[in-house]
Every structure is written in structure tokens, then in C-alpha cells.
Amino acid sequence: MKLDQVAYYCATKDQADHVKRMFGLTNSEWIKDKVTAMSSVYGGPLMQNVAELQFNYALGIELEILRYIDGPSWHGKSVDVIKRPIISHVGFHLEDGEEFPEMAGCELVQETFTKSHTSEYLTTGAGRGRLYHYRIFEVGTMNYAKYIRRVRDNEVEFQAALKKVA
Secondary structure (H helix, E strand, C coil): CEEEEEEEECCCHHHHHHHHHHCCCCCCCCEEEEEEEEEEECCCCCEEEEEEEEEECCCCCEEEEEEEEECCCCCCHHHHHCCCCEEEEEEEECCCCCCCCCCCCCEEEEEEEEEECCCHHHHCCCCCCCEEEEEEEEEECCEEEEEEEEECCCCHHHHHHHHHHC
16 A cells, blocks of 8 residues: 545635646646446435536645535535635545455445546546545544545456566
8 A cells, every 4th residue: 555645625726726836736647537326424424516626746646636526525515615725635545355454433425336437547548437435434533544546447458468477
């Protein structure tokens, strides 16, 4: 596993622009992705949610700007009235085949299975067909860690590479 993501929750475009200015990334390339997923929030039933994501890699780490636009999330509705961006979470991408870590003493606030993405990389690019499964834990008061597993069952290039080595 690798700590390689820092995410900000931004309720408005102005807040997202503020984060970009804060890091000197206003004119940098941002990858946009609208994600539809099924999520269990605080142990509840799986329900659909939709999030708008933006990713930037110029700082040597994945910087994410996140905003849920429909359905439940661990952030709830209250974040949409905040006046400034907040740090949403730090993210860890798991290696292929790596299990989610045991998080004794931490509350699982959301478990998500993505259903569709709109980013070019995941629709027509090298990651075409990839989905994600992730778990988000509250590790301290208002501090969250997200563990991200790549679901490669339908990822075209990954499956082709597996066939070549088989």
C-alpha cells in the first residue's frame, strides 16, 4: 500500500479554484471524473451516490478535489454550506491482491463500489474498464483515511497483460 493521495472537499467551484490557487495549480492539468457508485455510509444499506472529482499530479502526489452531488456520503449535507474547502481524507492505493488493512478502533464511515466513471483514462484510455472499491475510516476526530482497491476484472489492458503471462 502507498500513501499517495490528499483530497479536499470543495462545496463550490470558487472553493475548488481557491485550492488550485493555494497550490499554484490554476493553470495545471486537472483530470475530471464524474463517478457513480454504490455506497454504504456508517453501516447503512448500499445506496447510489454521484461525485465530481478532479485530480492533479504536478506536486508528486495525487491531489484530489471532491464534491458529492447526489446521494449519501460520509461528509453528509452539512459540508455544502461550509465557507472554505476542507481536507477530506488521505488516500492509500492498495497493491493488486493486497487486502484492506484491519483498522481496529477506527470507524468505517463509508464503503464504496464504483459503477461508472467519465474520465478519458477509465473510459477509453489505458485504464479502460477499471472500477474501484474503497473503504474510508475515521482514524481520529475529523481525520479520515481512504483505502483504495483497483477492480481490474473488466480492465481491458490489464486483462490482456494477464493473458500474455498465463
